[in-house]
Amino acid sequence: MINSAKFVKSLADLGTYKAESDKYACPEICVAGRSNVGKSSFINMITGRKNLAKTSSSPGRTRLLNLFDINDGEFMLVDLPGYGYAKAPKSEIEKWSKLTDGNFTATDKLAHTFALVDIRHEPTALDKQMIAYLYSAARPFTIVATKADKLSRAAQDRARRMIATELKVGADNIILTSAESKQGRAEIISRIDQIIATAKGE
Ligand SMILES: Nc1nc2c(ncn2[C@@H]2O[C@H](COP(=O)(O)OP(=O)(O)OP(=O)(O)O)[C@@H](O)[C@H]2O)c(=O)[nH]1
Ligand SMILES: [Mg+2]
Numbered sequence: 263m264i265n266s267a268k269f270v271k272s273l274a275d276l277g278t279y280k281a282e283s284d285k286y287a288c289p290e291i292c293v294a295g296r297s298n299v300g301k302s303s304f305i306n307m308i309t310g311r312k313n314l315a316k317t318s319s320s321p322g323r324t325r326l327l328n329l330f331d332i333n334d335g336e337f338m339l340v341d342l343p344g345y346g347y348a349k350a351p352k353s354e355i356e357k358w359s360k361l362t363d364g365n366f367t368a369t370d371k372l373a374h375t376f377a378l379v380d381i382r383h384e385p386t387a388l389d390k391q392m393i394a395y396l397y398s399a400a401r402p403f404t405i406v407a408t409k410a411d412k413l414s415r416a417a418q419d420r421a422r423r424m425i426a427t428e429l430k431v432g433a434d435n436i437i438l439t440s441a442e443s444k445q446g447r448a449e450i451i452s453r454i455d456q457i458i459a460t461a462k463g464e
Pocket of ligand 1: 295296297298299300301302303304316317318319343344345408409410411412439440441442443
């Protein structure tokens with residue numbers, strides 16, 4: 263359940279992020295995915311706050327790491343900078359994985375990653391790298407297909423199967439969401455409840 267959400271800080275790099283993260287004992291849940299996939303909109307949708315995270319129709323809006331405190335210290339939501347926007351995708355994903363890897367190893371508070379992909383498109387090479395990376399780091403994650411409102415229900419079902427095949431995960435492990443219609447919100451919230459209960463050892 264999300265009762266309250268507040269913006270904590272924007273952080274430019276890993277060092278400042280670690281320093282900030284060290285101040286809190288609570289688990290962290292990251293929202294990752296390529297630029298413009300809908301990460302900030304997803305955070306607004308699940309927190310029920312229209313303008314908590316800044317969204318933009320031009321890709322690359324969130325260049326910083328943004329931290330949000332949920333339920334007054336119960337857990338932190340981390341809005342990661344999107345990948346796939348800069349011209350040099352390889353160095354960019356390296357930078358990105360370093361950032362997230364640093365998070366995992368530095369604090370080890372990362373309880374879960376929501377890995378966002380656009381329901382309308384085949385996952386990109388960088389999306390696949392992100393999933394491969396989470397696998398190899400043995401980090402729990404959930405695939406979230408965003409912008410479901412753009413497709414009919416039948417097309418959503420086809421897209422779910424296509425994404426599952428491309429990313430080599432079970433179709434049931436993909437949650438379809440829409441920031442417009444709020445589709446998938448209840449499913450995400452109940453997943454978060456499980457994640458936090460597990461992190462607390464309940
Ligand atoms: N129709 C529809 N549009 C969406 C949805 N989610 C996001 N958008 C639109 O997609 C664009 C990008 O959304 P953002 O939430 O800013 O995406 P982001 O992943 O945070 O982007 P960066 O910060 O640039 O990495 C905006 O124009 C949003 O309005 C959705 O569920 N449905
Ligand atoms: Mg954003």
